[in-house]
Amino acid sequence: MGFEAATIFPGVLLEGAERVAKKVSSYEAAIPPGIIQEMGWSSTLISESNGGYGGTFADIGSLLEGMASRAVNLPIMTRCCIVPGMLEAAPEQETVSTLLSQIAQGVACIELAGSLSCRETHKLAQLSPVTDGCWILSGQLDAFEWTECCTHVLFCALDTASQKISIVLIEVEQLPDQSRRFTTVERRCIKQVDLGSLKIANHSVLAQGDAALAMRQAGWKLAQVSVAADIVCTMNYMLAETVSYLQERKQFGQALAQFQVLRHDVAKLYVSFETGKNLLIASLRSLDGAGGSDDLAALDLLGIYTREQAIAFAQSVIQLHGGMGMTQETMAARMASRLLASAFRFGDAYSHAKALTQFQAGTK
Numbered sequence: 001m002g003f004e005a006a007t008i009f010p011g012v013l014l015e016g017a018e019r020v021a022k023k024v025s026s027y028e029a030a031i032p033p034g035i036i037q038e039m040g041w042s043s044t045l046i047s048e049s050n051g052g053y054g055g056t057f058a059d060i061g062s063l064l065e066g067m068a069s070r071a072v073n074l075p076i077m078t079r080c081c082i083v084p085g086m087l088e089a090a091p092e093q094e095t096v097s098t099l100l101s102q103i104a105q106g107v108a109c110i111e112l113a114g115s116l117s118c119r120e121t122h123k124l125a126q127l128s129p130v131t132d133g134c135w136i137l138s139g140q141l142d143a144f145e146w147t148e149c150c151t152h153v154l155f156c157a158l159d160t161a162s163q164k165i166s167i168v169l170i171e172v173e174q175l176p177d178q179s180r181r182f183t184t185v186e187r188r189c190i191k192q193v194d195l196g197s198l199k200i201a202n203h204s205v206l207a208q209g210d211a212a213l214a215m216r217q218a219g220w221k222l223a224q225v226s227v228a229a230d231i232v233c234t235m236n237y238m239l240a241e242t243v244s245y246l247q248e249r250k251q252f253g254q255a256l257a258q259f260q261v262l263r264h265d266v267a268k269l270y271v272s273f274e275t276g277k278n279l280l281i282a283s284l285r286s287l288d289g290a291g292g293s294d295d296l297a298a299l300d301l302l303g304i305y306t307r308e309q310a311i312a313f314a315q316s317v318i319q320l321h322g323g324m325g326m327t328q329e330t331m332a333a334r335m336a337s338r339l340l341a342s343a344f345r346f347g348d349a350y351s352h353a354k355a356l357t358q359f360q361a362g363t364k
Contacts, residue, residue: 001247001257001266005069005240008233008277009061013044017066024072031072033147036079037106045084050100052084057222057287061229068233071334073188075145077226078112082219083154086112086167089218091211095203099152099169110169113144113155116220117347119355125195127157127166127205135205137168137198146181146191156216159208167207167215170200186334186341217296221287223346224299228280228306231342235273235313238335242266242317245332249322262320269316272309279305297359303352310343 007014016039024031036042044059046052053059060081067074084103087110090096102108115123125139137157144153150172157168178194207215243266246257256262283302289295314336321332328334343349 001243001263003240003243003266003270005236007065008236009058009065009229011059011062013041013055013059014062014066017041017063018069021066021070021072024070031074032149033074034149036074036076037109037149040106041076041080042084042106042109043104044080045088046100046104047088050088050097051104052100053104057081057225057284060226061233064226064230065233065236068230068335068338069237071186071234071237071331071338073186073338075111075147075188077223077230078145079109081226082112082116082222083110085222086154086215086219089215090167090207093206096206108151109147109149110152110154111144111146111150112219113153114142116156116216116223117351118216118220119351124156124158124165125168126160127168128160130199133202135200135202137170137195137200139195141175141193141195143190143192145188147189156212162209164209165212165216166205167212168200168204169206170198170204174198174200184341186337188341220346221295221299224303225280225284225287227342227345228276228283228302231306231310231339232273232276232280234335234338234342235269235276235310238313238317238332238339239266239269239273241332241335242269242320245321265316265320269313272313276306276309293359293362297356300352300355300359303347304349304356307343307347307349307352310339314339 020031020035041063043052044055044063048054063076063080067076084100087096087100099108103110114125123142125137125141128136128138130136141153141155152169152171153175154167154169157166159166175193176196176198178196180192182190184190246262246266247255249256279302283298286295286298317332318336321330
């Protein structure tokens with residue numbers, strides 16, 4: 001029995017990401033998030049006209065794959081992919097062009113907060129107009145990855161007057177002090193902010209109505225393929241780690257890899273990984289689509305499969321390691337934690353299944 005992790009998103013960016021990830025030698029080790037700006041990764045999806053690299057999602061996939069190789073957490077998904085993708089989908093205006101240029105130069109670091117799903121509008125911050133041309137933000141700014149290098153926060157808000165979505169960008173210095181911080185299972189530093197009645201200027205609202213919906217949809221699509229790519233890439237390296245462990249660990253005088261029941265379990269993991277990889281590659285074309293219901297349904301299907309398999313995959317690998325899932329220092333345990341967390345990021349299997357059910361009902 002043998003398995004060697006095969007590259008899914010080859011390229012120069014993968015080589016650089018792997019070198020950075022290999023610097024993490026233990027569970028407690030950490031890489032400063034500022035390295036994203038230092039390496040120029042935040043400019044990956046930004047167009048050349050705005051000073052960026054002008055890359056594609058395959059380049060983002062290379063970065064995610066490099067981090068997955070060592071189960072390293074960096075906010076690449078939001079800061080290098082979703083936020084630039086949303087801003088590139090915004091109506092042309094000087095404010096947005098300036099922001100994109102600042103991100104490409106490493107001057108601005110924008111983090112995404114809150115939900116991108118049209119099914120979770122009840123969780124959005126409330127945006128109310130006031131007579132002097134400003135706005136009042138109220139409610140809660142949902143969990144976002146907080147680091148010292150973060151300069152702005154981008155999020156969706158619900159306009160209380162029109163009941164439509166708006167896209168809001170504010171500087172972190174504007175955020176109230178009423179906040180809570182916690183660390184997730186995969187060691188992401190998260191912050192929640194109670195907005196109270198925060199007054200913001202009109203220019204902080206980047207888009208409203210159809211323009212805001214287009215930005216949110218662009219972000220949601222990138223979020224779904226990013227999560228799926230992170231899950232599939234983690235599965236790839238996790239399977240290689242598991243096979244290596246079974247070949248080295250011995251019981252009753254022979255390697256665990258010789259026991260047929262364990263070989264069957266590994267075969268199931270391989271099928272799950274290969275199916276997820278092929279579904280991911282096939283779903284990438286939906287990013288370039290017009291955003292119709294078929295494209296969204298394809299990404300919902302991808303979301304269902306990868307999220308369900310992420311949980312089952314993590315459980316099986318922990319069992320194959322003899323229940324060592326409680327030993328956080330092992331690479332397998334770190335990868336299992338990563339899979340479990342990813343299964344509930346930007347949606348879960350249930351929300352995707354519900355959306356697909358609605359899609360099927362609408363096509364009959």
